[in-house]
Amino acid sequence: MTNHIPLITQALEAVICSPEHNAKTIESFFAPNYQQKVNGIELDYPLFVAHMAQLKQLGKTMELHILAIAQQGNKVLTHHIVGVSKKSGGHAITEVFACFTVDNGRISGCQELTRLIEGQEEDKHLGSVH
Numbered sequence: 001m002t003n004h005i006p007l008i009t010q011a012l013e014a015v016i017c018s019p020e021h022n023a024k025t026i027e028s029f030f031a032p033n034y035q036q037k038v039n040g041i042e043l044d045y046p047l048f049v050a051h052m053a054q055l056k057q058l059g060k061t062m063e064l065h066i067l068a069i070a071q072q073g074n075k076v077l078t079h080h081i082v083g084v085s086k087k088s089g090g091h092a093i094t095e096v097f098a099c100f101t102v103d104n105g106r107i108s109g110c111q112e113l114t115r116l117i118e119g120q121e122e123d124k125h126l127g128s129v130h
Contacts, residue, residue, distance in 0.1 A: 078097070
């Protein structure tokens with residue numbers, strides 16, 4: 001069985017922690033048929049790319065802390081925290097539980113639940129804003 005944990009950690013670090021939006025970086029980790037569901041909101045690949053672009057517009061910096069990660073077959077489960085220093089001066093911290101699906105060396109899906117730990121009311125939708 002292939003260990004997909006390095007792929008997931010590299011993808012999260014490259015896409016979340018980079019201060020700039022880079023569609024090519026996203027493309028290198030995520031399949032073109034990528035589907036994500038965040039708190040019941042569905043994002044296809046183009047909406048996911050738009051979501052990441054919007055986060056980079058809102059955030060000055062983003063930090064990632066993986067608390068736990070495990071794999072079963074082609075599924076990788078993560079429990080992680082994302083901290084966002086917003087360009088508007090505020091700060092938000094979101095707790096994320098995610099189940100990634102890996103196919104042919106790229107991430108093809110994600111089922112995710114997010115919970116705002118710290119921030120403004122509008123920050124509740126940082127996990128799916130686009």
